[in-house]
Amino acid sequence: MSTTTELEVAVQEAASGIAKPRILSGIQPTADSFHLGNYLGALRQWVDLQEDYQPFFFVADMHAITVEQDPKLLRQRSLVAAAQLLAMGVDPARSAVFVQSHIPAHAQLCWVLQGLTGFGEARRMTQFKDKSAKGGEGAASVGLFTYPVLQAADILLYRPHFVPVGEDQRQHLELTRDLAQRFNHRYKKTFRLPEPYILRATSKIYDLQLVEKQMSKSLGGNGCVWLLDEPAASAKRIRSAVTDSGSEIRFDPEEKPGISNLLSIYSALSARSIASLEEQYAGQGYGALKSDLADVVVDVVTPLRDRTLELLDDQAHLTDVLKRGAEQASDVAEATLRDVYQRVGFVAPAQ
Ligand code: ATP
Ligand code: LTN
Secondary structure: OOOOOHHHHHHHHHHOOOOOOEEEEEEOOOOOOOEHHHHHHHHHHHHHHOOOOEEEEEEOHHHHOOOOOOHHHHHHHHHHHHHHHHHHOOOOOOOEEEEHHHOOHHHHHHHHHHOOOOHHHHHOOHHHHHHHHOOOHHHOOHHHHHHHHHHHHHHHOOOOOEEEOOHHHHHHHHHHHHHHHHHHHHOOOOOOOOEEEOOHHHOOOEOOOOOOOEOOOOOOOOOOOEOOOOHHHHHHHHHOOOOOOOOOOOOEOOOEHHHHHHHHHHHHHHOOOHHHHHHHHOOOOHHHHHHHHHHHHHHHHHHHHHHHHHHHOOHHHHHHHHHHHHHHHHHHHHHHHHHHHHHHOOOOOOO
């Protein structure tokens, strides 16, 4: 454990000229692959933001066990998750990439923050309501209930300026800011209030079959485009996407949710405006749009998948990246936690 304080870390960073503003985000290893919603809603921004920010990115394995997981599968999926991040262009030379459970400070700060979180406040979290709806609240784990508090700890430990996520995480970010403010007010200014970084155009990608639901790992099904599926299978899913009545290609999420979702995906993947796509496909019908989008998707997922499989062939390299990432993360997290422990009145252990 290093003995520098958070303040000293900040001073050292500023002195060495590397004090770029920080970003932080995490993703759960809850499926065999990430999907197009994860990619467009969050992961692509992670890669882009590396240029101008100092990033901390992690695989949220502790969040994953708030619902039952098979241990062997969880371990495998965590490595596959890390490989996908690297394959997308997350660069370990610029970003600390790590596994959440490697940094005990996340659980330790979570406990402190739980003492500041109201029961009613936690109950209002819509993700908890959604995720516990199936089996009923009584059957949900306490971990699922306090999930957003662990997320607040994940974030606040690193004092990031921005947190790139999809729209579904906005409420958790608001809770994080409330908890940070409460702690700062009750004790002493300790945490930065992080801002969500949410790109409106891709903040919510919908399932290709159940167009009113967001594409998600837990929903799965034929409406999800998995990044590690055979590209031909993904192309087929795009071509079989549910579209709306009529045949006009127009962006109108209310009246035409299916086609609007496809236009959002197409625009994001091709860097073309929705207006230019509407113009190009005017009078052509849905088939032409779906077929071209299928090609665009194949062009994006094929290299990503190839690179991920390559990275998975060299597990020693992968675990080494995660080890180095954890070392970088741990320095920052430990320093913040020491400040927190001191401020809440814990006795410092003898040196
Ligand atoms: P799960 O079903 O296990 O909750 P998920 O597919 O919702 O998984 P997460 O791991 O919870 O994915 O989310 C990772 C990131 O991807 C988050 O920033 C989240 O906001 C974003 N995200 C997830 N689904 C979508 C989507 N359909 N559109 C846009 N962003 C998304
Ligand atoms: N809850 C997030 C994953 C997550 C996260 C974080 C995102 C866990 N900790 C910290 C941003 C910052 C989700 O995507 N469902």
